[in-house]
Amino acid sequence: MRYLVFLAVAALTSLHVGAAPSIDVGSMFEYMDEKKRTLTKHVYNHGDSTAYVKVSLREVAFDESGREQDVADTGDAGILNKKEGLLASPSHLIIPAKGRGALRLVHLGGRERERYYRVTFAPVMPKTLDEFKLDENAAEQYQKSFSAGVNLLVAYGMVVIVRPEHTKFNTIVRKEDSQHVIWNKGNSTVIIPHYSACLGEVCENLGLSHLRPGQKKIFPLDGKKYKVFLKEGEHSRSVDLEG
Numbered sequence: 001m002r003y004l005v006f007l008a009v010a011a012l013t014s015l016h017v018g019a020a021p022s023i024d025v026g027s028m029f030e031y032m033d034e035k036k037r038t039l040t041k042h043v044y045n046h047g048d049s050t051a052y053v054k055v056s057l058r059e060v061a062f063d064e065s066g067r068e069q070d071v072a073d074t075g076d077a078g079i080l081n082k083k084e085g086l087l088a089s090p091s092h093l094i095i096p097a098k099g100r101g102a103l104r105l106v107h108l109g110g111r112e113r114e115r116y117y118r119v120t121f122a123p124v125m126p127k128t129l130d131e132f133k134l135d136e137n138a139a140e141q142y143q144k145s146f147s148a149g150v151n152l153l154v155a156y157g158m159v160v161i162v163r164p165e166h167t168k169f170n171t172i173v174r175k176e177d178s179q180h181v182i183w184n185k186g187n188s189t190v191i192i193p194h195y196s197a198c199l200g201e202v203c204e205n206l207g208l209s210h211l212r213p214g215q216k217k218i219f220p221l222d223g224k225k226y227k228v229f230l231k232e233g234e235h236s237r238s239v240d241l242e243g
Contacts, residue, residue: 020153021051021123023095028158029208031191032107033233034167041103041158043121045095050142052126053093055103057086060116062212084109086117086160092131093121111165114188114213122155161210163188169232171211173239180219180241182228184211191231192217198225 024044032039045051059071086107093101105119126132126139134142170186184190190211197204211217219226219241226241 020047021045021049021095021097022047023051023053023121023123023154023156025121025156025158028156030105030158030160031189032105032160032162034111034163034165034188038104038106039160041105041119042100043093043095043103044100045097048097050097051093051095051123052132053095053101054122054124054131055088055091055093056120056122057088058118059085060118062116066215085115086119086162088119094132105160107162111162114164115162117160117162118157119160120155120157123153125153161189163233167233169235171230171232173241175221178221180221180226182211182217182219182230182239184213184215186232187213188233189213193229193231195226195228198227199223 022045024046026042026044030039030041043053060068061071062068086105089104089106093103095101107115126134126142164187167188168186169188169190170184171190172181172183172185174181174183192209192211194208195206197206209217219228221243223243225243227238228241229236229238
């Protein structure tokens with residue numbers, strides 16, 4: 001699903017390759033099951049200097065054609081004055097070189113339907129009196145630790161799928177005319193971790209995709225044999241489709 005792919009790159013000056021932080025957010029997708037209100041996300045810094053990371057959130061939705069739309073620009077991911085939606089604590093991470101930081105994600109408010117959030121982790125150059133609360137000397141020393149030049153600080157995004165409070169899976173697999181159809185008639189996303197398409201003994205393995213509620217995935221009757229793995233919450237199964 002194209003809405004589950006996100007990568008933002010922010011270019012900053014005065015960074016040297018050998019000294020720059022390098023963050024790793026692991027999986028680009030997280031799922032909050034119906035019985036959970038919180039989850040923990042670990043962010044790693046594989047670089048040689050401390051990473052100062054700002055976390056931001058925004059909720060997204062999809063129209064009938066599948067196009068993504070912002071529900072609201074929540075901006076700062078912090079907890080203050082927030083009564084609805086996803087929040088992150090803390091909203092700013094300080095991760096030492098070769099270390100890791102932990103982020104706690106909490107969902108507040110209604111879950112009558114499935115909800116989707118983009119979470120962005122952006123390394124920044126801290127300044128005095130900003131959210132990282134560095135004093136002037138500490139900020140100056142951090143900036144001096146980098147050599148002159150141009151480099152990139154890379155911001156990574158992930159998507160959190162918050163399942164509805166009463167999750168129901170109902171995945172229909174059937175043959176229609178000249179195609180096979182997998183139809184998600186439930187109220188929560190069905191994960192397809194991977195599937196294969198084989199023509200004779202030649203097989204192609206294809207990666208992760210998702211079926212939001214109401215979506216269909218089409219497999220043509222083209223002589224290939226498809227093996228599709230479906231993950232519905234905690235339950236997994238596979239289906240074989242032949243052309």
